[in-house]
Amino acid sequence: MTAWDPAFLATPPLTEGEDRLPPSHKLFALRTLPLGEIKAVGFDMDHTLARYKSPEIDELAFKKAARLLVRDRGYSPWLLEIDFDPDFAVRGLVLDGLRGNLLKLNRERQVVRACHGSRAMTRAEMEAVYGRRRLSTAAKGFRNIDTLFEIPESHLYARLVDGLDQGILKAGNYLELFQDVRWAIDTAHRNGEMKAEILQHRDFFIPHDPQLALALDRLKRSDKKLFLLTNSDWTFTDGVLGHLLNGQDEARPHWLGYFDLVVVSSRKPDFFLETPEPHPLEGHPRCFSGGNAPWLETLLGAQGEEVLYAGDHIYGDVLRSKKNASWRTLLLVPELERELRLLEAKALDLRELYRLETARRRTLRRASVLQDQLRRNRARRHVLGQRLSSEAMQALDQEATQLAASAETLQRRAEVQFLELEDLRRSVEAAFNPTWGPMFRDRDELTRFADQIQQFACAYTGRIGNLYMYDPLSTVYAPLPVLPHERRL
Numbered sequence: 001m002t003a004w005d006p007a008f009l010a011t012p013p014l015t016e017g018e019d020r021l022p023p024s025h026k027l028f029a030l031r032t033l034p035l036g037e038i039k040a041v042g043f044d045m046d047h048t049l050a051r052y053k054s055p056e057i058d059e060l061a062f063k064k065a066a067r068l069l070v071r072d073r074g075y076s077p078w079l080l081e082i083d084f085d086p087d088f089a090v091r092g093l094v095l096d097g098l099r100g101n102l103l104k105l106n107r108e109r110q111v112v113r114a115c116h117g118s119r120a121m122t123r124a125e126m127e128a129v130y131g132r133r134r135l136s137t138a139a140k141g142f143r144n145i146d147t148l149f150e151i152p153e154s155h156l157y158a159r160l161v162d163g164l165d166q167g168i169l170k171a172g173n174y175l176e177l178f179q180d181v182r183w184a185i186d187t188a189h190r191n192g193e194m195k196a197e198i199l200q201h202r203d204f205f206i207p208h209d210p211q212l213a214l215a216l217d218r219l220k221r222s223d224k225k226l227f228l229l230t231n232s233d234w235t236f237t238d239g240v241l242g243h244l245l246n247g248q249d250e251a252r253p254h255w256l257g258y259f260d261l262v263v264v265s266s267r268k269p270d271f272f273l274e275t276p277e278p279h280p281l282e283g284h285p286r287c288f289s290g291g292n293a294p295w296l297e298t299l300l301g302a303q304g305e306e307v308l309y310a311g312d313h314i315y316g317d318v319l320r321s322k323k324n325a326s327w328r329t330l331l332l333v334p335e336l337e338r339e340l341r342l343l344e345a346k347a348l349d350l351r352e353l354y355r356l357e358t359a360r361r362r363t364l365r366r367a368s369v370l371q372d373q374l375r376r377n378r379a380r381r382h383v384l385g386q387r388l389s390s391e392a393m394q395a396l397d398q399e400a401t402q403l404a405a406s407a408e409t410l411q412r413r414a415e416v417q418f419l420e421l422e423d424l425r426r427s428v429e430a431a432f433n434p435t436w437g438p439m440f441r442d443r444d445e446l447t448r449f450a451d452q453i454q455q456f457a458c459a460y461t462g463r464i465g466n467l468y469m470y471d472p473l474s475t476v477y478a479p480l481p482v483l484p485h486e487r488r489l
Contacts, residue, residue, distance in 0.1 A: 026469075027461045030453070030460070032475060035471070039306040040224065041226055044310065045228060047332060051209060055086030066156060093436070095153075098175050100177070106447060109134040111126050146314045160177040203243075206244065211463075225301070225302065226259050264287070272325055275295075277291070310331075310332060310464060329459075333461070335462075340462075360414055
């Protein structure tokens, strides 16, 4: 059976609507996405069309970068003995290369969690260094960990900081370590060794998604123009997509048959900021190296919101394509599937967290009312003073005593509720990541990563294959926006 077999189109998810889809197969719209108005759909390759096996791909980058530091920069062989920890870093963090710290920020860009090297910092340590001010991550020494490629970089830097603090390494400062790690990771990706190993063992590093070819085919048959826009070079792109798509459909034996236009070595985000000339690839019609967004739109016959682009990089793929080209955007979040599983597994605990927090806030509001009444009582006694009879003053004093006692009782109850809440919260957040908690929130706040998704992505999902579940001419609706004062309407 091939993607052309109409039996594929009779699957229940396609006929019963997206509400019947399991969460892991959904597109989560932040802005209503009218797929019927889309003329061209584009895709990044790495961590988008191709989902690399994790943590194996991260460990490969970590080990190769460590070897480069030892071989070419004279670092201690101690570095080669370190094992990669796949749970140490998550996407959305910020690396502070000046101070040797890794940071989790809330939507206000305030530090809510931090590690110095691989050691978790206390609240007092974070306050001493960063206070509660908004951080500008564009300042010198900061690096946003926005892609999955940067996860091994974060762990390697943290372990180098450990080595410097312990006297094992002889670097001048944390910034020098930061710069060396950037060089090593970039070199590991660019010198060809890592790509060659991935292609040599592509069955191990690049798992198949059985719905990928079906999703692309369904879009093609709906008269969408499909294009590939990747920073990877031609050789690596051909090897990866050949592994994923060749032979998946009798009508399209070669992966190029799925795409109307292919752009490799695109230099995103500069692709959306500059206008370099594209270079045709000899022997491959409709394939180019480099180029720019206006040129691409001309070839596609689509522009602005008629183009939907899917990628995993919040800055290079989503922010720039939206702000500079006005394209609609689909952010790929491969980690989403795990987060959804944990949300389901912890559903009872999460409901209990909500109940406890609601009860605590109600208790604090009641205590606040009593404290306000107590202040008014004392003010009345002070202002009226000598004009009150002894009986009236005694009554006010008795009322004040009762108000103070009741308020104190409620405060103690709120403290007990807080401790119970914190114990449960720590347990729930540790299930997501023992150091950083969930990717999308911290306590009651959205994270910087979640805020960026809300600002720049039209929708997000876990894998490209999920597009197969949607009619390419339908509309994916975002939740209706509701302000607090509208909730009772």
